[in-house]
Amino acid sequence: MDFNFSTATKIVFGRSKIKEIVKALPMMGKHVLIVTNKIKDPEYTNIDSIREQGFDIENELHSKGLETQRFIVSSEPSIELIEAGIAFAKKNNIEVLVGIGGGSAIDSAKAISAILANSGDCIDYLEVIGKGKQITKKSLPFVAVPTTSGTGAEVTANAVLSSQEHNVKVSLRSPLMIADLAIIDPELTMSVPAAITASTGLDALTQVIEPFVSKVPNPITDSLCREGMKRASRSLGKAYMDGSDIEAREDMSVASLFGGMSLANAKLGAVHGFAGPLGGFYHGPHGAICAALLAHVVEINVRAMKERDADNPNLERYTEVAKIITNNPKATVEDGVRWIADLVKTLKIKGLSAYGMKEEDFPHIIEMSAVSSSMKGNCIELTQQEMNEILSKAM
Ligand code: NAD
Numbered sequence: 001m002d003f004n005f006s007t008a009t010k011i012v013f014g015r016s017k018i019k020e021i022v023k024a025l026p027m028m029g030k031h032v033l034i035v036t037n038k039i040k041d042p043e044y045t046n047i048d049s050i051r052e053q054g055f056d057i058e059n060e061l062h063s064k065g066l067e068t069q070r071f072i073v074s075s076e077p078s079i080e081l082i083e084a085g086i087a088f089a090k091k092n093n094i095e096v097l098v099g100i101g102g103g104s105a106i107d108s109a110k111a112i113s114a115i116l117a118n119s120g121d122c123i124d125y126l127e128v129i130g131k132g133k134q135i136t137k138k139s140l141p142f143v144a145v146p147t148t149s150g151t152g153a154e155v156t157a158n159a160v161l162s163s164q165e166h167n168v169k170v171s172l173r174s175p176l177m178i179a180d181l182a183i184i185d186p187e188l189t190m191s192v193p194a195a196i197t198a199s200t201g202l203d204a205l206t207q208v209i210e211p212f213v214s215k216v217p218n219p220i221t222d223s224l225c226r227e228g229m230k231r232a233s234r235s236l237g238k239a240y241m242d243g244s245d246i247e248a249r250e251d252m253s254v255a256s257l258f259g260g261m262s263l264a265n266a267k268l269g270a271v272h273g274f275a276g277p278l279g280g281f282y283h284g285p286h287g288a289i290c291a292a293l294l295a296h297v298v299e300i301n302v303r304a305m306k307e308r309d310a311d312n313p314n315l316e317r318y319t320e321v322a323k324i325i326t327n328n329p330k331a332t333v334e335d336g337v338r339w340i341a342d343l344v345k346t347l348k349i350k351g352l353s354a355y356g357m358k359e360e361d362f363p364h365i366i367e368m369s370a371v372s373s374s375m376k377g378n379c380i381e382l383t384q385q386e387m388n389e390i391l392s393k394a395m
Helices: 017-027 046-052 057-063 079-091 103-118 194-209 219-241 246-266 270-282 286-308 313-326 333-346 359-370 373-377 384-393
Strands: 010-013 031-040 067-073 096-101 142-146 158-163 168-173 181-184
Touching: 010 017, 010 246, 017 057, 017 096, 017 142, 017 181, 031 046, 031 057, 031 079, 031 103, 046 057, 046 096, 057 067, 067 079, 067 103, 079 103, 079 158, 096 103, 103 142, 103 158, 103 168, 158 270, 168 270, 181 246, 194 219, 194 246, 194 270, 194 286, 219 246, 219 313, 219 333, 270 286, 270 359, 270 373, 270 384, 286 313, 286 333, 286 384, 313 333, 359 384
Parallel strands: 010 181, 031 067, 031 096, 096 142, 142 181
Antiparallel strands: 158 168
């Protein structure tokens, strides 16, 4: 056995811990760029929402002598958005970046701080569609503060960017991009509406299942995944039904964090293998796409292993997944698949046709998915026919 494990330099977790940002930032630089999600019109962002919850981040930072600028992200990030962010940061002599929001804001801050330190064009460094240029310098100081519980982007080594030219979402990736500080304050997720709680929460659940059954799990990610599955399965439904249930929100924040730590060190699988190309092609929200795929990927992965790789240790691992998520020590894989399908139904997750997916697009989606780094982590190599079947079922 051999493995590496990298994560954020420091992780601060807990209710009201957003306040720690005022202690940490002055040590990192004076000119701060806050990259944040737009939540609603006009220009109402996570920063405004947090101010309404009683903590004015900008005022607090100004009182310490820091200067702040806002860069507002109103969609999942594209290459163009990152280039605009880089130009804005250069114009304002930015020394430190803070991503406060969902995965979109965090990935945007992460990508901007990486390219600022490494210079050149963002696209050259991208996986799959780039020129294979490597990130060789550590990002500018970067703090990540998630306000959704889903992606775990606060501790991962990649930023997912869409290319309009290539109709695909791909990653910028390097351990040198991992945040210097991740502040996870579950209270910040209490304002997330039910539909986004559902889709981001199923992303979190997927991210503690896929690394557990990937080709390269390790004992650290195994422990994180087991605990993450336990917390997400007992609390996602509760957080969806009652967004102010802080214990449930806390569980989902832990699951999301553990998913990020796991995926960064043990890869993912077919759900995320499909999600990149599907997100780039149809522009549906990442969590919702993962949610629509999860039960079908589990079902087909298990069938494929039974048919042609019966000694694959992941068959047993999928049974363990079923036992944990159903909280039933006698559960079978089929019980696990049913439990996921029921949850997806309860959380009112739409099929992928709702985002415009059509059967005639399957060959292109399958071709793009097959080369993604997540698909390479899947427990078994799926055939074209199996991939086709997953997409059909997720329609
Ligand atoms: P998101 O960041 O796009 O946010 C979804 C929506 O939630 C937005 O409309 C946003 O304004 C709103 N929102 C966020 N916080 C809120 C709050 N506290 N209250 C009310 N509304 C709030 O969604 P996401 O699922 O967190 O992130 C998705 C992005 O992350 C995608 O681009 C995906 O590809 C990427 N991703 C990255 C990684 C990684 O490791 N870097 C992993 C998985 C996914």
